[in-house]
Amino acid sequence: MQEVSLREKIETHTATVAVVGLGYVGTPLAKLALESGFSVIGIDPLKKNTPEALNSFPHFRFERNYKAVSRSNLVIICVPTPITANEVPDLSYLETAIDGVSKNFFAEDHVIPKLLILESTSFPGTTREMMLPALENRGLEQGKDFFLCYVPERIDPGPQGMEAGRIPRVVGGIDKISTSLGASFYASLGCQVHEVSRPEIAEMSKILENVFRAVNIALVNELSLLCRRMGINIWEVVEAAATKPFGFMPFKPGPGMGGHCIPVDPFYLSWRAKQFGFYTEFIELAGKINRSMPYHVVEWISEALNSKGKAAKGSNVLIVGAAYKEDVSDTRESPAIKVMELLEKGGANVSYHDPYVETLKVAGKEYKSRELTPEAIRDADCVVIMTAHRAIDFRMLLGANTPVVDTRNALGALRKRK
Ligand SMILES: NC(=O)c1ccc[n+]([C@@H]2O[C@H](COP(=O)([O-])OP(=O)(O)OC[C@H]3O[C@@H](n4cnc5c(N)ncnc54)[C@H](O)[C@@H]3O)[C@@H](O)[C@H]2O)c1
Incomplete structure (x- = not known):
């Protein structure tokens, strides 16, 4: 019965949707739901103001507490x-959010049945072993008071x-x-939906997508180091290999991974x-190679300075x-930060x-x-x-007397166009 009225509210776009966390993921999701006709409440205790992208929607409300969940x-x-820093998952934000949501389930003495969706990325088991018991421990019943899904976010930034x-x-x-309520909701946003049998499949599929990228980026980064030593242009190699119409997907080398x-x-x-006595060697190896890239960049900078008879210091x-x-403006985990830190440590005067x-x-140092x-x-x-932002006019660097370390082939691409 509960399911029927909830489904009807989803299908008729009359449901009220609470989005918990209005960042890179929550804000565009809230916007999409608003554009699809839903009323949306954005809950974010750490944000001071409504995100600009949502300001103009009359059916949007911003809250800094969880009361509206009810x-x-x-x-x-x-x-x-x-x-x-020790590569241990920090689930504290998720724990606080689940606590805030489960505590505010009751509207006075009754519960309005809800579909709960976790979009944050986490390891397989999070939905079943963390979210489900947190709700059940408050006396809420799965299938009556709430329904529960994991739906990984796949935003493509930029x-x-x-x-x-x-x-x-x-x-x-x-x-x-x-699953079917969740599928209904995302279909109502205009998304194509792929239903899977358990939350663990969806959780693992998200991580597979990102491991796939991390491993392939590491592979091409390692080959770029070898090519550099062998005097072979890796960019031309990747471009050539990418002409194969099947069985190859190009990844570009760079100064490390970020985001x-x-x-x-x-x-x-x-x-x-x-926890299962299993060691994921590909992940560790990819992490090792990708994390070493900023250190290589600093070596290349030293070589470039050396070519002019200069030291990094000073x-x-x-x-x-x-x-x-x-x-994009996102600097989270950006390799530029690591390179700047290493250069500063080596006594260089760094600006950006x-x-x-x-x-x-x-x-700890603020740069402008x-x-x-x-x-x-x-x-x-x-x-x-x-970073090869399209808004930067790299032509200025062509023919400059100053040595350039180009980790993105921005100049190579320009020369090719000429
Ligand atoms: N950014 C991406 O490209 C991307 C892509 C796919 C998946 N993800 C995943 O989505 C999740 C969110 O990422 P993001 O990039 O949007 O992060 P973000 O830091 O941009 O935004 C998170 C928001 O949540 C708020 N917040 C923190 N604790 C809260 C709480 N207890 N209750 C309510 N709000 C709270 C913060 O104030 C912030 O505004 C992460 O799990 C991330 O791995 C991100």
Whole structure:
């Protein structure tokens, strides 16, 4: 019975959706639900104001506590799931969110049945072993008071990324009814839906996607180190291999991995695997290679300075691009931060330019983005391209006297176009 009215509310877009955590994931999801006609309540105790993208929607309400959960029909959790410095999953945000949601389930003396969806990335078992008992321990009944699904987020950050509504969604419910309610909701947002038999499949599929990227990035990074030693241009190699119409997918080398997903998610799985006496060697190896890349970049900078008879100590090094990937402002886990930290430690005078990152904190020191001008390039002893934002005019660096370490082949691509 509960299921029928909830399904009807979803299908008629009259459900009230609470989105818990309004960050990179929660904000576009809330926007998509609003655009699809749902009323949305954004719950984020750590945010001061409504995100700009949601300001103009009359059916949106921003709350800094969980009280509105009681009147919601759907609750979608999109809080951070980082790792600690020791590569242990930090589930504290998720625990607080689950606690806040489960405590606020009752509307006065009754419960409005809800579909709970976890979108935060975590290891297989999180939905069943962490979320389910937290709700049941409050006397709530699965299949009556609540339905439960895991639906991994697959956002494609950046302006060239695929729109949220066009990305197919994997839905894994704790039972068939939960899966079908979850599928109904994402279909109502215009998404293609792939239903799976259990939340664990959906949880593992998300991590597989990111392990796949981490391992392939590591592979091409390792080959790029070998190619450098052999005097072979890795970019031309990848471009050539990519002409194979089957069985090959190109990955580009770079200065290391960044963002909230690829450097983090695989380690959720390796941590979990150890509880089963299993060691995920591909994940560890990929992590080792990708994390070593900023150290290689610093070696290349030293070589470039050396070619001009200079030492890193006391040299002016200008970093171009601080975000972890092109055309975004996200600096989480960005390899540029590690490179800047290592250069500072080595006594270099470091500055940076990034049109999307106004200020940057590196090892406690605050930096401010500077203009990229011919004078700035001339004043530098070495320029390091860390991120190839399309908004940067890299032509300025062609023919400059200052040595350039180009970790993204931004100049190679320009020369090719000429
Ligand atoms: N950013 C991505 O590209 C991406 C892609 C796929 C999956 N994910 C996953 O989605 C989840 C969220 O990532 P994000 O990038 O949106 O993080 P984020 O840091 O941008 O946003 C998380 C938001 O949650 C809020 N928050 C923290 N604790 C809270 C709590 N207890 N209750 C309510 N709100 C709380 C924070 O204030 C913040 O606004 C993570 O698990 C991440 O791994 C992210």
